[in-house]
Amino acid sequence: MVPGVIYFLTFHYGVFFGNIIAFKDYVPFDGFWGSAWVGGKNFTDLFGDADFWRAALNTVEIACLQLIFFFPAPLALALLLHSLTSNALRRVIQSIVYLPHFMSWVIVVAMAQQVLGATGLFNSALSSAGLHTVDIIGDPDLFKPLTVLQVIWKDCGWGTIIFLAALTQVDDQLYEASAIDGAGPWRRFWHITLPTIRPIILLLLIMKIGDILSVGFEQILLQRDAAGAQAAEIIDTFVYYQGIIGGNYGYGAAAGLFKGVVGAILVFTANRVAHRFGEQGVYK
Amino acid sequence: MPEISRRTLLRSIGVASAAVAAPTLLTSCSTSGSGGSASNRGADLAPWPTYIPKTGPAPDLKGDPKTGVQDAYLTYPDKLTKGTSGVPGDGSTLKVMTVTFGVTPKPEAQNKYWQAMEKALGVKIDFTTVPAADFQSKLATVMAGNDLPDVLNLAGSANIAREGEFIVKTMANLSDFLSGDAIKDYPNLANIPTESWKGVGRFHGGIYGIPIHRPRPVTALWINGTSFEKQGYRLGDSDYSRDDFTEIVSSLTRGKRYGTGASKDNPFGWWAHAQAHGVPNTWSHSNGKFTSYFESDRFEEMLSYLNSLWKKKLYFPESTSISGVDLTTRFYNGTVQSYMGGFSAYLTTLKMVHGFDAMPMTPYAPKGITPANWASKGYFGYTVINKKMSTSKIKMVLRVLDHLASPFGTEEYQRMHYGVEGVHFTYNKDGDPMPTKLGGTENITNLPFYYLCDAPQVLYVPGAQSGIRSLHAWEKQVCPGMVNDASAGLRSATYSTRWATLARGIDDSITAIVTGRQPLSSWGAAAKKFKSGGGGKIAEEYAEEYAANSAK
Numbered sequence: 046m047v048p049g050v051i052y053f054l055t056f057h058y059g060v061f062f063g064n065i066i067a068f069k070d071y072v073p074f075d076g077f078w079g080s081a082w083v084g085g086k087n088f089t090d091l092f093g094d095a096d097f098w099r100a101a102l103n104t105v106e107i108a109c110l111q112l113i114f115f116f117p118a119p120l121a122l123a124l125l126l127h128s129l130t131s132n133a134l135r136r137v138i139q140s141i142v143y144l145p146h147f148m149s150w151v152i153v154v155a156m157a158q159q160v161l162g163a164t165g166l167f168n169s170a171l172s173s174a175g176l177h178t179v180d181i182i183g184d185p186d187l188f189k190p191l192t193v194l195q196v197i198w199k200d201c202g203w204g205t206i207i208f209l210a211a212l213t214q215v216d217d218q219l220y221e222a223s224a225i226d227g228a229g230p231w232r233r234f235w236h237i238t239l240p241t242i243r244p245i246i247l248l249l250l251i252m253k254i255g256d257i258l259s260v261g262f263e264q265i266l267l268q269r270d271a272a273g274a275q276a277a278e279i280i281d282t283f284v285y286y287q288g289i290i291g292g293n294y295g296y297g298a299a300a301g302l303f304k305g306v307v308g309a310i311l312v313f314t315a316n317r318v319a320h321r322f323g324e325q326g327v328y329k
Numbered sequence: 330m331p332e333i334s335r336r337t338l339l340r341s342i343g344v345a346s347a348a349v350a351a352p353t354l355l356t357s358c359s360t361s362g363s364g365g366s367a368s369n370r371g372a373d374l375a376p377w378p379t380y381i382p383k384t385g386p387a388p389d390l391k392g393d394p395k396t397g398v399q400d401a402y403l404t405y406p407d408k409l410t411k412g413t414s415g416v417p418g419d420g421s422t423l424k425v426m427t428v429t430f431g432v433t434p435k436p437e438a439q440n441k442y443w444q445a446m447e448k449a450l451g452v453k454i455d456f457t458t459v460p461a462a463d464f465q466s467k468l469a470t471v472m473a474g475n476d477l478p479d480v481l482n483l484a485g486s487a488n489i490a491r492e493g494e495f496i497v498k499t500m501a502n503l504s505d506f507l508s509g510d511a512i513k514d515y516p517n518l519a520n521i522p523t524e525s526w527k528g529v530g531r532f533h534g535g536i537y538g539i540p541i542h543r544p545r546p547v548t549a550l551w552i553n554g555t556s557f558e559k560q561g562y563r564l565g566d567s568d569y570s571r572d573d574f575t576e577i578v579s580s581l582t583r584g585k586r587y588g589t590g591a592s593k594d595n596p597f598g599w600w601a602h603a604q605a606h607g608v609p610n611t612w613s614h615s616n617g618k619f620t621s622y623f624e625s626d627r628f629e630e631m632l633s634y635l636n637s638l639w640k641k642k643l644y645f646p647e648s649t650s651i652s653g654v655d656l657t658t659r660f661y662n663g664t665v666q667s668y669m670g671g672f673s674a675y676l677t678t679l680k681m682v683h684g685f686d687a688m689p690m691t692p693y694a695p696k697g698i699t700p701a702n703w704a705s706k707g708y709f710g711y712t713v714i715n716k717k718m719s720t721s722k723i724k725m726v727l728r729v730l731d732h733l734a735s736p737f738g739t740e741e742y743q744r745m746h747y748g749v750e751g752v753h754f755t756y757n758k759d760g761d762p763m764p765t766k767l768g769g770t771e772n773i774t775n776l777p778f779y780y781l782c783d784a785p786q787v788l789y790v791p792g793a794q795s796g797i798r799s800l801h802a803w804e805k806q807v808c809p810g811m812v813n814d815a816s817a818g819l820r821s822a823t824y825s826t827r828w829a830t831l832a833r834g835i836d837d838s839i840t841a842i843v844t845g846r847q848p849l850s851s852w853g854a855a856a857k858k859f860k861s862g863g864g865g866k867i868a869e870e871y872a873e874e875y876a877a878n879s880a881k
Contacts (some may be wrong), residue, residue: 073469074495096834163646164585183649185846270593271650273846274837289466291830292490 064305067298080295087299097300099275100283103189107260107279110193116253118197119204120246124238126205127212139209142202150263153199157191158182182268185276192264207249211242247319251327255312258304280304367493367820368870370877372534375504377526378512381519386738388787390801394522397545397704397808401788401801402737405761409743412517412735417728418451426471428484428710429458431775442748442771446778449744450729456776465489472499477715480726482541482780484710488829493532493820500713501723502535515727517734521785528706530818531878538711539730542785545808546672547705549689550601553666554799556581556685564799565806566691571605571634574693578643581666589638590645590665592656596840597635597648598669600703605692606631610703612871614815619868619875623835623856627698632852634695635843649840660687673709673786675800679793688799691806704811706818712781730782737787745778747791761791819878821870827863835859 067087069080091097122142129135145153160166161181168178181187219237228236262281269277280300288297312327319326386408388400434456437443447454457478459467464487471477477499489495505511512519518539525540532538554564560577562569578588591598608625622628638644645665648656657674659665661681667690670678678687692700714726735741743762747754753768764772773779788797788804816824838855841847 072491072494073472074491074498076473158647158650162650168646178646180646183646183844268650270840271647273649273841273844275841275846286833287830290488290833292465292488292826293830294469294490 064298064302066295067302069295071294071298073294083295087295088303091296091299091303096274096278097280097283100278100280103276104258104260104279104281107189107192107265108257110189111196111260112253112257114193115196115201116250118201120208122201123205123208123212124234127209139202139205142205144202145199146203148199150199150261150267153195154264154267157195161191183271185272188268188272188276192261192268195264196261207245208242211245212238215241244325247324248327251312251315251319254315255308257311258308366822367497367532368822368877369531369534369820369874372531372877374531374534374878375508375536377509377523378507378521378536379510379519380521380523381513381516382522383516383520383736385736385787390788390798392788392801392804393808397811398801398804399544399786399788401797403794403797404759405756405789405791406738407760409740410738412739412741413728413732416449416451417725417732419725420451420453421722421725422453422455423480423726423729424455424457424478425480425482425781426457426459426467426478427482427777427780428461428464428487429775429777429780430461431458431772431777434458434775435771440771440776441752441767442773443776445744445749445752446776449741450732452725452729458775458777461487479715479718479722480712480730480781481715482710482712483538484780485706485708487710488825490826491822492825493822496532496537496713497535499716500537501716501718502532503537503539503714503723503727504535506723506727507536507539515731515734517731517736517784518727518782520736521734522707525707525785528708528817529711530820532820538713539782540708540711541780541783543673543705543707543709544786544804545704545707545811546689546804547703548600548604548669549672549674549803550598550605550692551660551668551670551674551678551687552690553581553660553663554686554688556666557690558686562690564688564691564802569691569693571693571695575638575643578638578667579641582643585664587645587665588643589667590656590659591648591668592651592653593649594653595669596836597639597644597843599631599635599839601669601692602631602635603628604703605698605700606634606695607698607701609701610812610814612814612816612868613812614871614875617872617876619815619871621859621864621868623859623864628856629849629852630695632839632842633849636845636849639843640845649844657681672705675796676790679790679796686795686799688796689803691803702807702811704813706814710780733778733782734784736784737789742784745783746773748772757792759792763791815875816871819871819874821867821874823863823866823870827867831859831863834862 066077066080068082068084070083070086071077071080075081126135126139129138158165162168163178163180163183165182167181171178181191215238220233223233223237258280260279260281262279262285265277265279266282266285269282271277281304284297284300284304287293287300291297316326316328382394385400386402386406389403390401392398392400434440434443437447437454437456443454443456461484464484468487468489472495481500483489483492506514507518521540521542525542526536529538529540552562554562557577560580562573562577581588589598603622603625606627608622608627608631609620611622613620613622645651645656645659651659653670656665656668657670657678660668660670661678663685672689675687675689692702694700712730714723718726732741733745735745743750747762747764748768748771750756750762752765753771754762754764757763788800790797835855838847838852842849842852
């Protein structure tokens, strides 16, 4: 227990204190205490910065796309896997769909470039067939759907794990009984599967909402320049370029803190809404 | 189902935002204080180090120190001289840190190049090499850990917030050792041209940084000379027009080959095209006022030209997304026929290119415009020494740096640049030191001693005679009439905190306009945003600094 407590104190609660630099004009060689206090200046500057709002808007757009298209995908895949009767086949497919999760984003993005890039496989095939090429990677309009597709490809399989575990809790007798009563597959899903795993879905949904503004730093940083900042700057890359690259640590920290606060508010709200509907939510 | 407490959840969200602040917590132990500005306003200015040029071996092609054309050597000197006497070090260990563009070097115990250098210098070198992109965060970490190295090189490309204040607060003032005639104790440092010292500038009146010399040319449009010449290009043509360039680039774009290319490091290689379009160097000065090149009225014309090249699909299609390294690889293998690169890239390019002649291009001239060739600030980066060192230690470090600055044609230069004969290089039939297989991994690229201190550069690459000839001819054409950056050696606090962000904003706008995502008319707003976001303040600070520096 003690090592765990020390771990959390040091690496999780301790660093919270670092958020203090969001209120300072932080300079590394002046140190943590020596840097001047600037009060809310970083925040007033931030809220007046059009680039920040553009990044926030992009983040929200990508988050919504992920919520609509990525969040249900593992559930669908889990149902599909669950319905397989051959255990051996299920294990093989499970292993295959888990694999992409273990690839780093650098590899996934490089593969996407090799296949969909302007000189990639797809466009080479088009041009050798005498057709017009389409620049998928560099098109700002396609950037957001593309990132969501990449996320689905990479993490959909991994996301099935919890759903599959939840699906094993469903009492098979209920399926049999309802089948005898004449319920089709859709009815069985709606009246048996879904109510059983609903708390899990809601739990994951609330967790996802808390984390919603983290839409994938590495993935997007790697592809930001191809699509341009207008479409591809998100809060995390904004923090990176301002804080780490630009050396405006206080300003970057302010943007990061803003993101954390919004995430916290969203979780509390989502949890309260869940309670109102009689669900357990994440915490009581 | 397990219940999660509100706290646990808070933490899982907080981690992301706190991560940015994480390395900073450690700084709480370091000392503090405010002020300490590096501005030269109201400071006593130390005189520049006296320039005492050394005579090296007679060059094959003579340079001209007035215009900045370098001495060029087609063959390696057959008789080496000694650049220093005795061993400079005192047997202690020096912790050093520089930027690197190579790969992680082999550890000292297995690295014969490292060992040979230590033996010659008489010190153990504890070398930390940091990739350029990580330099700023690495430096923040060593500051936080109160673990600054003894000798540090700040590359010009590294953007250190509050750079000047950092130097004044943590690094030693070297004026007593280097200013005026004091530098005579270090004859190889006295051989570094005054322009380079001025480029680094003073910090609150004092001399803190020793420049790593660079020649006048700073960037070049590198071309595949063999294919360009087939299309009628001649180096030195004085009436080489923009239409000629467009025509050559279009006729070279065939199948999987592209007339030109760029990387995300400098969108569309606009630095080269800005020079061709007569856009002045980064900062210009007139009547006590500073203006940035973004305010030039030629900028829009350049953007519209680049947009036309992009629309005609003459750029390598992945130009907005590939890295600088990937771009040069594509230039070496012939996919990309021209690109904007650093002039000093010739040191690698002439070694790497086989099968065609790589050369810098005579800037093309749009109708009615005289190209403005930009001059460098005379240095790559500068080396500073930790304030905590005693006077005798500082003198020892300066002797070590003096040894590293031994000029071309000395034994010291050969060891540092090419390694040990028979181990890292062998002489070819013309007497050029050519790297051995071991020299391919144990070398100055991976263990960059030349970023601690180096001799003034001369034009020489082993076994690259024709390449050196065209470089020299090109320099003779572009160096006279080069335009300086008026901000060289001037301190601006706003520059060091805002420039990286502002320049990125500009690069984003350039990319959007050239690819046609935004109209050309949006450029005015981008330039205005630069000015109001800090560009204007930088100009004011430079003007004040300029006045302070020219007071004496």
